[in-house]
Amino acid sequence: MTLKNASVLTLIGTFMVTILVGVNFFNTILGVSRDIVPPMALLPCFVYFFTGVAMTAFFWIFSRRQD
Numbered sequence: 001m002t003l004k005n006a007s008v009l010t011l012i013g014t015f016m017v018t019i020l021v022g023v024n025f026f027n028t029i030l031g032v033s034r035d036i037v038p039p040m041a042l043l044p045c046f047v048y049f050f051t052g053v054a055m056t057a058f059f060w061i062f063s064r065r066q067d
Contacts, residue, residue, distance in 0.1 A: 007063035014059050018052035025049040 025045045031037030 004063065004066040007059060007066055011056065011059040011063050014052065014056045018049075018056045021045075021048050021052045 028041055028045045032039050
C-alpha cells in the first residue's frame with residue numbers, strides 16, 4: 001500500500017466519522033431547542049464536530065499533496 005492509498009483510505013474513514021458526529025451534533029441542537037437535552041451538551045458535541053471537520057480537511061490536503 002502506498003502512502004497515497006493510505007491517505008485516501010484515511011480520508012474516507014474520517015469523512016464517514018465526521019458525518020456521524022455531524023448528525024449527532026444536529027440531533028443535540030434539536031434536543032436543546034426542544035428542551036430535551038441540557039444546553040451544556042452542545043459544547044462537547046461542537047468540539048467533536050469541529051475536530052472531525054479539521055481532521056477531514058487535514059487528510060484531504062495531505063492526500064492531495066501526495067505524488
